[in-house]
Amino acid sequence: MNKDCLFCRIVRGEVPSQKVFENKELLAFKDINPQAPIHIIIIPKKHINSLSGVEKKDDVLLGHLQLVISEITEKMLGKNSSYRVVTNCGEEAGQSVFHLHYHLLAGRRFTWPPG
Numbered sequence: 001m002n003k004d005c006l007f008c009r010i011v012r013g014e015v016p017s018q019k020v021f022e023n024k025e026l027l028a029f030k031d032i033n034p035q036a037p038i039h040i041i042i043i044p045k046k047h048i049n050s051l052s053g054v055e056k057k058d059d060v061l062l063g064h065l066q067l068v069i070s071e072i073t074e075k076m077l078g079k080n081s082s083y084r085v086v087t088n089c090g091e092e093a094g095q096s097v098f099h100l101h102y103h104l105l106a107g108r109r110f111t112w113p114p115g
């Protein structure tokens with residue numbers, strides 16, 4: 001846990017969030033500035049700066065995180081739905097909160113390549 005990190009503060013309940021999923025290791029909540037009709041942020045509760053900060057011992061956690069994303073989408077959108085999962089890693093890639101998180105975006109058509 002990191003005292004000043006925004007997402008650690010959300011995990012601790014010091015900053016309010018609209019939770020959509022929570023278990024011992026992970027938390028998912030609605031993005032405050034949604035870029036699609038559905039925009040959920042999924043984080044490990046453990047503080048990791050970004051995907052660049054993961055270690056070998058995080059492999060189970062990271063696998064678990066992807067499974068949970070798949071479960072959330074199935075619950076919210078049904079089977080075989082369309083959605084996009086993004087993690088911005090580093091400032092030049094658009095990362096603004098330095099606690100590993102995945103954006104789950106759905107509910108509209110997306111273009112490729114992203115901006």
Ligand code: AMP
Binds near residue numbers: 015031
């Ligand atoms: P990134 O730019 O990839 O680091 O993503 C950070 C995301 O966190 C942005 O999409 C923000 O809109 C979102 N965000 C910032 N503050 C909050 C908050 N208090 N509650 C929910 N989402 C937030």
Ligand code: ZN
Binds near residue numbers: 005006008046047098
């Ligand atoms: Zn943190």
